Amino acid sequence: MQKIIMSGDEAVARGAWEAGVSVAAAYPGTPSTEILENMALYKDDVYATWANNEKIATEIALGASIGGLRAFAAMKHVGMNVAGDPIFSAAYTGVNGGMVIISCDDPGCHSSQNEQDNRWYAPHAKLAMLEPSDSQECKDFMKEAFRLSEEFDLLTLLRLTTRVCHSKSLVEQGERVMPEEKKYKSEFTKFTMLPVNARKRHVIVEENLEKLKEYSYTSPLNRMEINNSDIGVITSGISYMHAREAFGDSVSYLKLGITYPLSDKLIKDFAAKVKTLWIVEEGDGYLEATVRGLGLECVGKEKLSCQGELDAARVRAAFGVGETTETYTAEAQAPARPPVLCAGCPHRGFYFALNAFKDKLVAVGDIGCYSLGASAPFFGFDIAICMGSGFSIPIGLSKALEKQNDSRKVFGLLGDSTFFHSGFNSLVDAVHSGANVCLCVLDNSITAMTGHQENSGTQKNLMGYEVPPVSILEMIYATGIAKERVIIADPIDQEAMQAAIKTAVENEGVYVIISKRPCALLKEVIKANAGIRCEIDADKCVGCKRCMKVACPSLAFENKKAWIADPANCNGCGLCMQMCKVGAISRIGGAK
Numbered sequence: 001m002q003k004i005i006m007s008g009d010e011a012v013a014r015g016a017w018e019a020g021v022s023v024a025a026a027y028p029g030t031p032s033t034e035i036l037e038n039m040a041l042y043k044d045d046v047y048a049t050w051a052n053n054e055k056i057a058t059e060i061a062l063g064a065s066i067g068g069l070r071a072f073a074a075m076k077h078v079g080m081n082v083a084g085d086p087i088f089s090a091a092y093t094g095v096n097g098g099m100v101i102i103s104c105d106d107p108g109c110h111s112s113q114n115e116q117d118n119r120w121y122a123p124h125a126k127l128a129m130l131e132p133s134d135s136q137e138c139k140d141f142m143k144e145a146f147r148l149s150e151e152f153d154l155l156t157l158l159r160l161t162t163r164v165c166h167s168k169s170l171v172e173q174g175e176r177v178m179p180e181e182k183k184y185k186s187e188f189t190k191f192t193m194l195p196v197n198a199r200k201r202h203v204i205v206e207e208n209l210e211k212l213k214e215y216s217y218t219s220p221l222n223r224m225e226i227n228n229s230d231i232g233v234i235t236s237g238i239s240y241m242h243a244r245e246a247f248g249d250s251v252s253y254l255k256l257g258i259t260y261p262l263s264d265k266l267i268k269d270f271a272a273k274v275k276t277l278w279i280v281e282e283g284d285g286y287l288e289a290t291v292r293g294l295g296l297e298c299v300g301k302e303k304l305s306c307q308g309e310l311d312a313a314r315v316r317a318a319f320g321v322g323e324t325t326e327t328y329t330a331e332a333q334a335p336a337r338p339p340v341l342c343a344g345c346p347h348r349g350f351y352f353a354l355n356a357f358k359d360k361l362v363a364v365g366d367i368g369c370y371s372l373g374a375s376a377p378f379f380g381f382d383i384a385i386c387m388g389s390g391f392s393i394p395i396g397l398s399k400a401l402e403k404q405n406d407s408r409k410v411f412g413l414l415g416d417s418t419f420f421h422s423g424f425n426s427l428v429d430a431v432h433s434g435a436n437v438c439l440c441v442l443d444n445s446i447t448a449m450t451g452h453q454e455n456s457g458t459q460k461n462l463m464g465y466e467v468p469p470v471s472i473l474e475m476i477y478a479t480g481i482a483k484e485r486v487i488i489a490d491p492i493d494q495e496a497m498q499a500a501i502k503t504a505v506e507n508e509g510v511y512v513i514i515s516k517r518p519c520a521l522l523k524e525v526i527k528a529n530a531g532i533r534c535e536i537d538a539d540k541c542v543g544c545k546r547c548m549k550v551a552c553p554s555l556a557f558e559n560k561k562a563w564i565a566d567p568a569n570c571n572g573c574g575l576c577m578q579m580c581k582v583g584a585i586s587r588i589g590g591a592k
């Protein structure tokens with residue numbers, strides 16, 4: 001069979017297709033996003049859809065599974081917190097068609113608000129769990145996850161981490177093999193989680209996990225590599241790769257593919273073959289807790305902290321083995337370059353306008369491209385917790401400020417995708433409670449942060465089909481808020497945006513601002529702006545640096561003059577033009 005270089009995410013999608021999956025749902029989030037994007041390539045065979053959040057994605061997949069189809073839901077690690085409610089109950093119901101939850105964790109939080117270790121979800125929610133180490137295993141384990149899910153009637157978790165998702169290696173391609181056809185049939189006691197049924201299902205899920213634990217002892221997904229009898233390393237997922245690179249054949253390995261339920265027997269057998277046990281695992285001491293629970297001595301988290309990603313050098317250094325030469329790190333070669341808002345980004349205009357009222361408001365942010373407005377030079381907000389909270393934290397915070405006779409108005413900021421994810425629920429609470437807040441939807445008409453995924457406000461879906469866009473404005477009106485309290489403004493137009501913010505700051509009660517302008521990187525926007533850019537007349541520039549305050553990466557200041565240093569990225573949005581008091585900046589290449 002043909003071998004192709006694939007990322008872990010691509011291989012997961014391939015595995016799902018080969019396993020005969022019919023329905024796939026997800027909400028984007030690094031490092032999981034490419035799974036569904038690749039699944040959509042099989043749109044003739046699979047219904048692949050972006051759900052508005054991870055709970056919905058899980059429930060869509062569950063509906064398909066109950067109906068008899070193989071289905072999965074994919075998400076980043078924090079998405080599993082959002083999906084927790086259906087996951088914990090679906091673990092009790094079990095499946096009809098096989099069902100897999102894919103959690104992609106982000107150790108080192110490269111692009112996340114925390115580095116939670118989702119392996120704990122497996123024992124907590126009572127899920128089977130598999131952890132692949134490379135792309136071939138991503139494909140093979142995905143197929144096995146469906147088989148185990150059906151054979152043991154368990155919801156199965158495929159747990160990946162950034163380096164497994166994004167590293168590329170060879171993957172042998174296989175055929176799509178459809179599972180035995182299953183029909184939907186009414187099974188009240190299995191799928192209706194009323195207390196009377198749930199109590200019985202709890203007994204069954206425990207029995208099923210016990211059976212899988214028994215099977216796990218012989219599963220080829222777990223394997224021993226016996227090289228010597230001194231040191232035995234217990235490991236799984238990407239940590240296996242780091243351990244192998246660090247120690248080579250100088251130690252023995254127990255590489256675990258099924259990491260819940262863990263086979264006690266297998267761990268004890270391995271422990272009996274070596275003098276000392278080392279546990280090499282990224283994140284928490286999850287494997288270590290089980291090993292110690294079996295009464296076995298081991299070395300683990302006292303050597304390798306639970307923070308950040310592992311690599312071979314870190315593993316070597318921790319266990320004092322071999323060369324501990326430093327590996328290449330970007331920081332060692334170049335100064336840190338944190339991400340910035342792009343040239344022409346509408347969020348920049350919003351933050352610039354917000355700053356004009358800095359002493360009159362307190363702002364709460366959220367997760368999206370607008371998170372970049374938290375740093376210099378805007379320092380746009382100093383609270384950001386999780387998706388949707390940008391609209392609910394202000395409700396509570398405004399109560400606290402009221403009590404402290406602090407007259408500043410609390411602003412909440414989130415994007416269009418985040419609005420559909422969970423922000424709308426918070427908006428309903430804010431309107432219903434009459435809170436003294438201003439909630440701003442920074443609507444750039446796309447889910448930008450994670451790479452331009454469609455959302456319910458866009459006209460196309462993941463599979464490229466035309467769909468009716470859902471109107472954010474109509475949703476806001478549907479809360480019953482007075483129409484004059486809803487203001488739509490173009491964030492690049494400073495006069496309009498500052499007037500909107502001023503109205504909300506100066507008047508009591510709930511206001512909603514829709515900051516509306518499409519993302520500068522959208523294909524249509526790039527096409528419409530082709531050839532248009534700003535230009536600075538050096539003779540007119542007086543070097544006042546007012547234009548530099550908008551922090552556009554296309555602008556630079558040298559020899560006492562501002563200039564467009566990166567014209568290729570300037571889209572002529574004109575925010576800098578509005579700052580210039582001497583008319584040194586003009587737009588060239590067409591009207592806007």
Ligand SMILES: Cc1ncc(C[n+]2csc(CCOP(=O)(O)OP(=O)(O)O)c2C)c(N)n1
Binds near residue numbers: 028415416418442449
């Ligand atoms: C629970 C959860 N799911 C997914 C993510 C990943 N994520 C971060 S920002 C974002 C989308 C933001 O899109 P939008 O609100 O439209 O703002 P934009 O980036 O377009 O400005 C997503 C999906 C996350 N951080 N948390």
